Amino acid sequence: MIKSITRILNLRNLLFIGIYLLIKNNKDGKYRAYEIKEESMEPSLHEGDYVLAVKISESLKRGDIVIYEYHTKNIEIIKRVIGLPGETISNVDGELNINGEKLEENWSSGKSRNFETVTLEEDEIFVLGDNLEKSSSDSASIGPIKFKDCWKLKYLYWPYHKFKIYE
DSSP states (O other): OHHHHHHHTOHHHHHHHHHHHHHHTOOSOOEEEEEOOSSTTTTTSOTTOEEEEEEOOSOOOTTOEEEEEETTTTEEEEEEEEEOTTOEEEEETTEEEETTEEOOOSSOBSOOOOOOOEEOOTTEEEEEOSBTTTOOSSHHHHOOEEGGGEEEEEEEEESGGGOEEOO
């Protein structure tokens, strides 16, 4: 009998139940759960992963992962912050440039597709998927994203063996 109870109440199930209760009781709208539904964030996040994000209350940094609502298609999208307010983002032969200098990062794979050079307003960010060849509904195709529409990724909670905290 005790073995049966410990099997039911193992760490994985307690984590899942705890997150479910947290999300269910989210009356103030400060956090939300999200299922990864596309391959554009591989290798960082995979289709079928579940994450928890919080409403942005502090400024973002380059490399942060955000979720935003793409109002035209009425879907939520998850991407990585590449450009920050006031910066000029360009693409030269598949290489990303910030204010005319090549972006040195280690999270993306593939070459970026061409897009128009854009200078971000003070309330905008530029986002792309980690898998640049499969990325869609990002700033290269739909333009800058309004800072106020974003949620910052905080936890990868499922599958439980991939649990991760994001800063």
